[in-house]
Amino acid sequence: MADEIKMKIEEEQEGTQVYSVPFPKDLSQLKDMAPIVIKFPWQVDYIHSYGQDSPWFAGVSNKKLLATKCMDEKCGYVCATPRLACPVCGKEMDWIELPQQAKVHTFTVCHFGSETFLPECPFVLALIEWEEADTLFLTRLLGVDPLKPTLDWIGMKVQAKFLRLSKFKPTDVYFVPAE
Amino acid sequence: MRPVYAVAGGVSKFAKARPDATYQALVKESFDYAVNDLGIEYKKFIEMCDGSVSSYFSDHFARQLMGGIMATDYLGLCPKPSLRVESGGATGGMCIQEGWKSIASGQMDICPCYGFETMSHVNTWKGNEFIALASDVSWDFPVGGFYSGYYAMMVVRHMKEFGTTVEQLAHISVKNHYNAYHNPYSQKQLKLTIEDVRNAPMVAYPLTRLDICVMSDGAATIMLASEDGVAKLEKESGKRIPKVKLTGIGSGTDMMRMSDRPHGDVILLPNESPEDYKDLKYPGVHSFRAGRTASKMAYEMAGITDPLGQIDFVELHDAYTSSEMQTYEDMGLCKYGEGGDFAASGKAFMPNIDYGLKLKDKSVCPVNPSGGLIACGHPVGASGIMQGVFALWQLQGTIPKHFNDKTLFLPDAKVGAIHSHAGTGTYVTVTIMEKEA
Ligand SMILES: [Zn+2]
Numbered sequence: 001m002a003d004e005i006k007m008k009i010e011e012e013q014e015g016t017q018v019y020s021v022p023f024p025k026d027l028s029q030l031k032d033m034a035p036i037v038i039k040f041p042w043q044v045d046y047i048h049s050y051g052q053d054s055p056w057f058a059g060v061s062n063k064k065l066l067a068t069k070c071m072d073e074k075c076g077y078v079c080a081t082p083r084l085a086c087p088v089c090g091k092e093m094d095w096i097e098l099p100q101q102a103k104v105h106t107f108t109v110c111h112f113g114s115e116t117f118l119p120e121c122p123f124v125l126a127l128i129e130w131e132e133a134d135t136l137f138l139t140r141l142l143g144v145d146p147l148k149p150t151l152d153w154i155g156m157k158v159q160a161k162f163l164r165l166s167k168f169k170p171t172d173v174y175f176v177p178a179e
Numbered sequence: 180m181r182p183v184y185a186v187a188g189g190v191s192k193f194a195k196a197r198p199d200a201t202y203q204a205l206v207k208e209s210f211d212y213a214v215n216d217l218g219i220e221y222k223k224f225i226e227m228c229d230g231s232v233s234s235y236f237s238d239h240f241a242r243q244l245m246g247g248i249m250a251t252d253y254l255g256l257c258p259k260p261s262l263r264v265e266s267g268g269a270t271g272g273m274c275i276q277e278g279w280k281s282i283a284s285g286q287m288d289i290c291p292c293y294g295f296e297t298m299s300h301v302n303t304w305k306g307n308e309f310i311a312l313a314s315d316v317s318w319d320f321p322v323g324g325f326y327s328g329y330y331a332m333m334v335v336r337h338m339k340e341f342g343t344t345v346e347q348l349a350h351i352s353v354k355n356h357y358n359a360y361h362n363p364y365s366q367k368q369l370k371l372t373i374e375d376v377r378n379a380p381m382v383a384y385p386l387t388r389l390d391i392c393v394m395s396d397g398a399a400t401i402m403l404a405s406e407d408g409v410a411k412l413e414k415e416s417g418k419r420i421p422k423v424k425l426t427g428i429g430s431g432t433d434m435m436r437m438s439d440r441p442h443g444d445v446i447l448l449p450n451e452s453p454e455d456y457k458d459l460k461y462p463g464v465h466s467f468r469a470g471r472t473a474s475k476m477a478y479e480m481a482g483i484t485d486p487l488g489q490i491d492f493v494e495l496h497d498a499y500t501s502s503e504m505q506t507y508e509d510m511g512l513c514k515y516g517e518g519g520d521f522a523a524s525g526k527a528f529m530p531n532i533d534y535g536l537k538l539k540d541k542s543v544c545p546v547n548p549s550g551g552l553i554a555c556g557h558p559v560g561a562s563g564i565m566q567g568v569f570a571l572w573q574l575q576g577t578i579p580k581h582f583n584d585k586t587l588f589l590p591d592a593k594v595g596a597i598h599s600h601a602g603t604g605t606y607v608t609v610t611i612m613e614k615e616a
Contacts, residue, residue, distance in 0.1 A: 013302060035198040040242065050317055081318055081438040106339070106464060108331035109384040110323060114308035117323050125328050127336075127438055127464060136438035136464070138322050149384045154339045169321045 015039060050168075052084045055095055060173045061166035065100055067133055068093035080133035098130055100160040101178055104153050105129040105136050109146045122146040128158065128175060143176035180283040183425045184409050185612065186402045188568030189213035193366045193397035193556035196299035202235070202246060203253035205398035206293050209561075210254055213291070213400050218416040222255075227411060229287035230260035234274035234294035235560030236267060239309040241297060250295060267313050268498060269430075270294060271399070271563020272599020272608035276428045278403045279610075288408035295398035296558035306394050313602045315436050327391055327499070329437060329603050331383035334501035337465040338385070343504065343519030345385045349376035350523045350536065351500040352389045352553060357534050359550025361586035364565075366395055366556035372535065376500075390500040395556030399564035401571065421575040427481030427611035431472025433604050437464045446471045448511040449484040455514055467502075467604035470509030474609045477596070478511075481611040486511040487526075487544055490611075491592035492573060494566035496600035497551040506598060510609070512544060531586065548573070548587045563599030563608070570595040574614040 024030065050057055059066040070077040070086040070093050077088045078096070086093050107126035110117070117123070126141040142161075144153060158175040166172050189212025191197075191205045200208065214224045231254075233247035243249070247263025266273040271294045278292035298306055311324030319329075337343050352371060359365035371389065379387040403425070404412060413420055434440055442460035446468065447453065462468040474486070483489045493510065497503035504518040513521040521527065525538025527546035549555055549569040552562055572578045573592050579585035592614070599608045 037198055042242070048316070053317060079439065081436055083439070087434070087439060087441075106332045106336035108328050108335060109381075110325050110328045110331075111381045111383065112307070113304070113323060113325040113328065114311050115302075115304035116308060117325065118304055120323070123323055125323050125325075125332060127332055134442070135440075138319055138436070138438050140322060151335065151339050154335070170318050171322055 013039060053082055056082050057168045057172070060162055061168070063162045065098045065160055065173060066095050067098045069096045078133040079135045080130055080137040081135060098132060102128045102130045102158055104141065104156045104158055107141060107153055109149050126175065140171060140174040142174055181285055181405050183279045183282045184404050185423050185425060185567065185571045186404050186409060186412060186420050187213040187216045188401040188571050189216065189399065190364050190565050190568050191398045193364060193395045193558060195366070195393065195395065197396035202241065202295045202297045202398065203250050205396065206250045206295050206400065207253060209398045209400040210291065210293055213402050217402070217412060218418050219412065223415060225255050227415065228256060228259060228289050228291055230281060230290055231256050232262060232264055232274050232277045232290065232292045234264040234270045235296055236265060236270045237296065237309055237559065239312065240300065242300065250293065266606040267601025268496060268559055269563060269599040269601040269606040269608050270560045271565070272597065272610065273430065273606065274564060275401060275567050275610060276430065276608055279425055279428055282403050282405045288405045288411065290403050291400055292403060292564060293398065293400040294560035294564045296560045297396045298394035298558060299396050303394065318436055325383065326602065327383040327386055330499045330501055331386050332437070333464050333603065335385065336463065337505065340465050341516040341519065345377060346373055347519035347523045348390060348500040348504055349373045351497065351503045352376045353534055353536060354528050355497060355547050355551040355553045357532055358529060358548055358587060359554030361584045362550050362555065362582055365550045365554045366393065367554045386499060386501060392498045392552040392557040395558040397556060397558035397561045399561040399568055401564050401567045422615035423571055423574040424613050424615050425610055426613045427477035429473040429476030429480065430606065430608040431469035432606055433467065433469045435605055437603055440464055445515060446475060448475060448478065448486070450511060451514065459515060466515060467505055467509050467607060469604045469607040470506055470600065473607040474510045477609040477611050483611065489594055490544055490596050491594050492545045492548055492589055493596045493598065494547060494549060494570050495598035497547055497553050498557060500553065502600065503546065503551070510596070510598065529587065545589060548589065566597040566599065570597050570612050574612055
């Protein structure tokens, strides 16, 4: 016998094609009619450019983790998630390389999510910090048990790992606990 | 700038799905309610309007661009001026503030502000995806775009920084769901325990399904007027309108990517000093700089120097129990770091409801007496306006009439605050509303 007896069929969006519906003789009955609900498929291939951020993706494809640094000597702000305009002083920023070891700043375990990522649940999202950078980087954290999360993960030393076959997405790099 | 008054409001029934009505008809439902409440014939009222503001968050959920004008034309407000406001989750709050500007500037005397969202047209997972598109699609979305996950990371850092606990957060869920029990407009009416909240399915550690608001279909309308506008409406209806003035508006922003948020100094309210925050790096990802900025601006305008002492109730954007807790701090109801204690203290609970909890303090400033977004539902473009309507009814003394239940009525309330908040704190609005003697 099953542990739990199913009492409900989960709703999904498959349906039957219908080309006609009944119609009353008396028009005054129309306002009591149930709403007609139709399915409208919507799919698009969007041609997305990373523009000025593109070198970062070339970097992870070559196992290098890039960041940007403000060219102004007095400022020198470093963005671990690159921007080419300094968020502090507005000057242009330059590309620099970041160390591949860093620390967990915060994290979560996603047990649900957007449609795209549902098959990967549960997965760990983390923001990573570097002593060498003023801002953080959003990434996936692997090598920890997603069913046993603990605040002790914060501050943990982590190591960057790179996909061998690049997808040219920020997930071409991910982090695991450092040895 | 001229004084601005809120004179009437309406809220459509918020529900998981409203296939019986298009968004235009939902807006009309809330708009009709407000016009009826004013006691003016519909056609006459439309003639009296100088223009309007519409708001909705997502062109994706609507599968329609320029849905704003389609709501406006359905109401019969063409060819008068109008615009659509969009600022993520703060859309509704921003809509009210745009209406405020139209009146305060002298451009309009009577301006309806309405908002809507229909989120039921895609499944929950696709809905999560649409919402997550309101994060950087180059850097955030592809990593695992999920708003509950983003907020969860923020509160995890808050827990580490300040020792905030999940049980403290659960108090907020219990409070808001209990309150909603007496609000017929609410989508979820539940009597919960702390254990119920913690034992609900985990969505994004440490937030469970009962820490998070649901998606909804719904609309809301609030009518704003100048002194002259109020006089015209009173003349037409032959009724006195209880005067509720919008005495302060404030808004603030923060960077979209949480990773980009600075780690600097706290923006101080008048009742705080730099010594309070010697070792705190601010806002980081644990606090909402936009919420603090919005509060500070609205408080300065309304002359509020002691928020907890001067504000009688708050309707704030509790898409998550965690964001309600963080907003206590941003709004200065307690200091940064004390949000968890404040949540469990009882200070934000209603005075006359038995929540089945042991609370150490008496009610001081009820937060989300209506049940908030967690229990009322969150049709994004309508939510901030719904808060405005519920706050207006509190200050007009008409909650018992509109709710057909007086439990949530705060008869002594003179000053209310409404707070609307977009994705991880990118746009936040705070508006102060006051009963005029
Ligand atoms: Zn700089």
